[in-house]
Amino acid sequence: MISVEQLTVEFGGSPLFDEISFLVNPKDRIALVGKNGAGKTTLLKIFAGKQSPTKGRITVPKDLTIGYLPQHMIHNEGTTVMQEAEKAFEHITDLQYEIERMNQELADRTDYESAEYHRLIDKLTHDNELLQIIGNGNFYGEIEKTLLGLGFLRTDFDRQCSEFSGGWRMRIELAKILLLRPDVLLLDEPTNHLDIESIQWLENFLITSGSAILLVSHDRAFIDAVTSRTIEISLGKIYDYNVNYSKYIVLRKERHDQQVRAYENQQKMIQETEEFIDRFRSKATKAIQVQSRIKQLNKLERLEVDLEDNSRLSLKFPPAVHSGIIPVEVEHLSKAYGSYVVLDNVGIIINRGEKVAFVGKNGEGKSTLVKCIMSEIEYSGKLKLGHNVKIGYFAQNQASLLDENKTVFETIDFVAVGDIRTKIRDILGAFMFGGEASDKKVKVLSGGERSRLAMIRLLLEPVNLLILDEPTNHLDMRSKDVLKEAIKAFDGTVIVVSHDREFLDGLVTKVYEFGNKKIREHLGGIYEFLQYKKMDNLRELEVSNSLKAAASDSVEKLASENKLSYEARKEQNRKIRKAEKEVEEVEKQVSAFETELESMNKQLELPEFASDSDFIMLYQKKQRELEHKMYEWEILCEDLENLKAQLND
Secondary structure: OEEEEEEEEEEOOEEEEEEEEEEEOOOOEEEEEOOOOOOHHHHHHHHOOOOOOOEEEEEOOOOOOEEEEOOOOOOOOOOEHHHHHHHHHHHHHHHHHHHHHHHHHHHHOOOOOOHHHHHHHHHHHHHHHHHHHHOOOOHHHHHHHHHHHOOOOHHHOOOEHHHOOHHHHHHHHHHHHHHHOOOEEEEEOOOOOOOHHHHHHHHHHHHHOOOEEEEEOOOHHHHHHHOOEEEEEEOOEEEEEOOOHHHHHHHHHHHHHHHHHHHHHHHHHHHHHHHHHHHHOOOHHHHHHHHHHHHHHHHOOOOOOOOOOOOOOOOOOOOOOOOOOOOEEEEEEEEEEOOEEEEEEEEEEEOOOOEEEEEEOOOOOHHHHHHHHOOOOOOEEEEEEOOOOOEEEEOOOOHHHOOOOOEHHHHHHHHOOHHHHHHHHHHHHHOOOOHHHHHOEHHHOOHHHHHHHHHHHHHOOOOOEEEEEOOOOOOOHHHHHHHHHHHHHOOOEEEEEOOOHHHHOOOOOEEEEEEOOEEEEEEOOHHHHHHHHHHHHHHHOOOOHHHHHHOHHHHHHHHHHOOOOHHHHHHHHHHHHHHHHHHHHHHHHHHHHHHHHHHHHHHHOOHHHHOOHHHHHHHHHHHHHHHHHHHHHHHHHHHHHHHHHHHHO
16 A cells, blocks of 8 residues: 655754665554654654655655644634534535536526536536445534543533633544544544544544554554554564564564574684685695585574664662651642632642653643642642652653753753763763764754753752653653652652553552542552443443533432432432423424425436526535534534433442
């Protein structure tokens, strides 16, 4: 399908890729892996046509559609979430407008016998047939399902895109790409701005998608679930494995071990042969044998061991200064933005030395509580930091705050004070910024390299409370493993806000779940939490967001008692009857539309109706009305099922 032939990319005379070649076949699900700066994002940009190679070429069929999600933020201004998502179907709406324009032109023209008039009729007929093929589906329903799957609420659909953070805008762009259903999906770190539930939804979507996928992600669990082929980029070369990431790790080690054994055996044979030649070179009786061995060595194809990029992040947090027994204590804390309440009367206690995770959907208050702890925003209630608590904070947008015009060295030299300034070169070397890399401008660094640079700031002074907000975004697998081990070895207290299941596994011993303005404490690791939540989530996900909002105060009570009171059950039955009546009413309307359209379809078979522009415009209007009515019926049916599910719980 897509052919990469002898591709070479050079930066400043140094090759990023050196004559690499491979094929992307239909329905391939490829994970691009390698350390930060290896060229994964560059390769996706070349596939997307955003960058040109130095040499070589990529051959793409003309009719192939490509959807590309870049790593950096997308800015959408002047449109609502729904309007922006609808852009995925611009080809349908453009076609509808063109058909309406031609119908109007036919109605205005009187040159019925002219060639232009007949050409216009032919084009109108062709475009109508095309619309029937591509535009009969309920794309409003598809938009809704996709936006809800990515974490949006129905109330968000009419909000301006400019009201959302960069991460949420990235979700809108991802929704547009998924709705297009292109032949090839190019996804560069798609999970960076998604919560755990949205990641699980995206996993399921991609697994059932018919598109070929090229994926860059540092979420090991995610790429294992989604991909079945792994291409490693290392030192300008690629290594292609027809397995997922976990199996690739095993096969890569086996391949390297086999290469080393074969190389060592050959070197031993060469040494023995050379020793024989040296020993008997001067003896006439051995001349024939010596010459034979010399020819053997000359013909020998020398084996090589593939070079491995063994550069590795070296990270160790300074010893933690002793703090009080309870570094963070929260009681009756509430926080609202205007009339919107984010946290309502919450309380938590984090003990010294604990490593805890903050999890939950985006917008449920995780970063808000972190800002309260950091005294960056006002709140009501009580929040007390323990004796001698010193905070080290890594924000998820930390990398984007760096001055792009400064070098790596200048960036650290600017913030370093005291004796630590004499050790800047050593620190940079430990973070793989040794030698010439320290003189690179920040603007040429990859996302992972920028995150590593931002992480150095945490090492500039000793702390005893680490607050890490999405610290693994953009970090490669090895750097994530090193960071994880460094946090595990850290003797202070740690709060991690993260969606990365693999990273949190074995790191945290307590999970705080944010949702419905409350915080729930779960003892144990992240996978124990997810196992527990799967039982609840099946019910929670069935409940519409509108119902959740209306009954947020009673949800926890229902969950603990697992039953409805008589009065609540009576009220629920009343709501169900009302919903059933609404569904029945809309079903009648849908049936009436379908009957009318069936009759009109038969009329369109007759020439006098097929050439009647007014009749065709009416037919198209009825089709759109049916589409909207079907969309309304789907929503009502979903709400009815949710009400019934809530009654049965």
